[in-house]
Amino acid sequence: MSHISAQRTMVQAKFWILRKHFEGFPKDSDFELKEENLPEPQDGEVLLEAVFLSVDPYMRPYSRARMKEGDTMLGTQVSRVVQSRNPKYPVGSYVVANCGWRTRSLSDGSDLRLIHSDWPKELPLSLTLGTIGMPGLTALYGLEEICKIKAGETLLVNAAAGAVGSVVGQIAKIKGCRVVGCAGSDEKVSYLKELGFDYAFNYKTVSSLKDTLLEAAPQGYDCYFENVGGEFSSVVLPQMKQFGRIAVCGSIATYNDTELQTGPYVHGHMIFKQLRMEGFLVFQWKHKDHDSIKRLLDWVKEGKLQCREHVTEGFENMPAAFMAMLKGANTGKAIIKI
Ligand SMILES: NC(=O)C1=CN([C@@H]2O[C@H](COP(=O)(O)OP(=O)(O)OC[C@H]3O[C@@H](n4cnc5c(N)ncnc54)[C@H](OP(=O)(O)O)[C@@H]3O)[C@@H](O)[C@H]2O)C=CC1
Numbered sequence: 001m002s003h004i005s006a007q008r009t010m011v012q013a014k015f016w017i018l019r020k021h022f023e024g025f026p027k028d029s030d031f032e033l034k035e036e037n038l039p040e041p042q043d044g045e046v047l048l049e050a051v052f053l054s055v056d057p058y059m060r061p062y063s064r065a066r067m068k069e070g071d072t073m074l075g076t077q078v079s080r081v082v083q084s085r086n087p088k089y090p091v092g093s094y095v096v097a098n099c100g101w102r103t104r105s106l107s108d109g110s111d112l113r114l115i116h117s118d119w120p121k122e123l124p125l126s127l128t129l130g131t132i133g134m135p136g137l138t139a140l141y142g143l144e145e146i147c148k149i150k151a152g153e154t155l156l157v158n159a160a161a162g163a164v165g166s167v168v169g170q171i172a173k174i175k176g177c178r179v180v181g182c183a184g185s186d187e188k189v190s191y192l193k194e195l196g197f198d199y200a201f202n203y204k205t206v207s208s209l210k211d212t213l214l215e216a217a218p219q220g221y222d223c224y225f226e227n228v229g230g231e232f233s234s235v236v237l238p239q240m241k242q243f244g245r246i247a248v249c250g251s252i253a254t255y256n257d258t259e260l261q262t263g264p265y266v267h268g269h270m271i272f273k274q275l276r277m278e279g280f281l282v283f284q285w286k287h288k289d290h291d292s293i294k295r296l297l298d299w300v301k302e303g304k305l306q307c308r309e310h311v312t313e314g315f316e317n318m319p320a321a322f323m324a325m326l327k328g329a330n331t332g333k334a335i336i337k338i
C-alpha cells in the first residue's frame with residue numbers, strides 16, 4: 001500500500017486527557033483536548049464513533065485511583081460501529097463502549113456491550129448509560145442485594161433526583177415501600193414528587209435535617225441508600241430502625257475533599273440498633289446484568305420507571321458537563337450528545 005493511500009484511510013479522533021490530577025474541585029485547566037489519527041481496523045477490530053457519552057461521579061475518585069496525568073479520561077459511551085472486521089459487531093450496530101472521553105476509538109471488541117437490534121425505537125440509546133445501564137443496575141442491586149428491601153418498609157435515599165437515586169426511589173415504590181428522598185433544589189424536589197416519592201425535601205434549605213428526617217418517617221427508616229456520605233450520614237444513622245440496612249453506594253460529598261472529613265463515630269448506633277452497613281460496587285453482580293437490564297427495560301416500557309436526562313450538546317463541553325454534574329446541575333442522568 002502506498003504512503004498516500006494509507007494516509008487516506010486514517011480518521012481523526014478527539015479525546016480529553018487528564019492533564020493534571022484534580023486537587024479539590026476539578027477545573028478547566030486539569031483537562032486538555034487532544035487529536036490523533038486512527039488507522040483502519042485490523043482483523044477482530046472495529047472503529048467506533050461516539051453518539052452519547054456519560055459523565056459520572058466515579059470519574060472523580062477513579063481519576064486518582066486508576067489514572068496518571070496524560071491518560072485519556074475514563075468513561076463509557078454509546079457508539080456506532082462505522083467500520084468492522086469483527087462479525088460480532090457489524091457496521092451500523094450500536095454498542096456501550098468503555099473507551100473513555102473520545103469521539104472515535106478502535107476496539108478489539110473485548111470492552112463492548114452490544115445494544116440489541118430490537119432496542120425499542122421510541123427509547124433513546126442514551127438510556128443504556130443511565131436508567132437501563134450502569135446507574136440503573138446500581139440502584140437495583142443496592143436495593144435487592146444489600147438492603148434486601150421488602151414491601152411496607154421505609155427507605156431513605158439521597159442525591160435522589162440523580163441517575164442512581166431517581167431509580168432507587170422508583171423501584172422501591174414498585175416494590176410497595178414508603179420512600180423518602182432529598183435533593184439539592186426545589187425543582188428537583190418537585191421532580192421527586194412527580195415520580196411518586198412519599199416525602200421529598202431540599203436538603204440545602206431545610207432548617208434542621210434531623211427534624212425533617214423525623215417528620216418524614218417518625219418511626220424511623222428500615223433502609224438507607226447512601227449516595228452522599230459525609231455529615232448527612234451522621235444525622236441519618238440515629239434514625240434507623242432496629243435491624244436497619246444501609247447500602248453504601250457513594251460518597252459524593254467527599255470526592256473533592258483535600259482533607260479527610262471526620263464525624264461523630266457511628267458504632268453505638270450500629271450496635272444498639274443492630275444495623276447492617278455494606279459498601280458495594282455494581283460489578284459484583286455482573287453475572288445478573290443480562291436479566292437485570294431486561295427487568296429495567298420492561299419497567300420503562302410499562303411506564304413504571306420514568307427516565308429523565310440532562311443533556312449537554314458537544315464533545316468540547318465534556319469537562320464543563322462533568323463539573324456541572326458534580327455541582328448538582330443535573331436532574332436525572334448527565335449525558336453528552338455528539
Ligand atoms: N457503588 C457503585 O457501584 C456506584 C456508585 N455510584 C455512586 O452513586 C452516587 C450517585 O451517582 P449518580 O446517580 O451517577 O450521580 P447523580 O446523577 O446523582 O449526580 C450527582 C449528584 O450528586 C449530588 N451532590 C453533589 N455534591 C453533593 C454534596 N456535596 N452533597 C450532597 N449531594 C451532592 C448532586 O445532586 P443534588 O442537587 O441533589 O445535591 C448531583 O446532581 C455517587 O456517589 C456515585 O459515586 C454510582 C454508580 C455506581
Ligand SMILES: CCCCC/C=C\CC(=O)/C=C/C=C/C=C/[C@@H](O)CCCC(=O)O
Nearest residue numbers: 057058061076096098133134249250251254
Ligand atoms: C471516597 C472514595 C470512594 C470510592 C468509590 C467511588 C465511587 C463509587 C462509584 O461511583 C463507582 C462506580 C463505578 C462505575 C464504573 C463504571 C465503568 O467502569 C464501566 C461501566 C460499564 C457499563 O456501563 O456497562
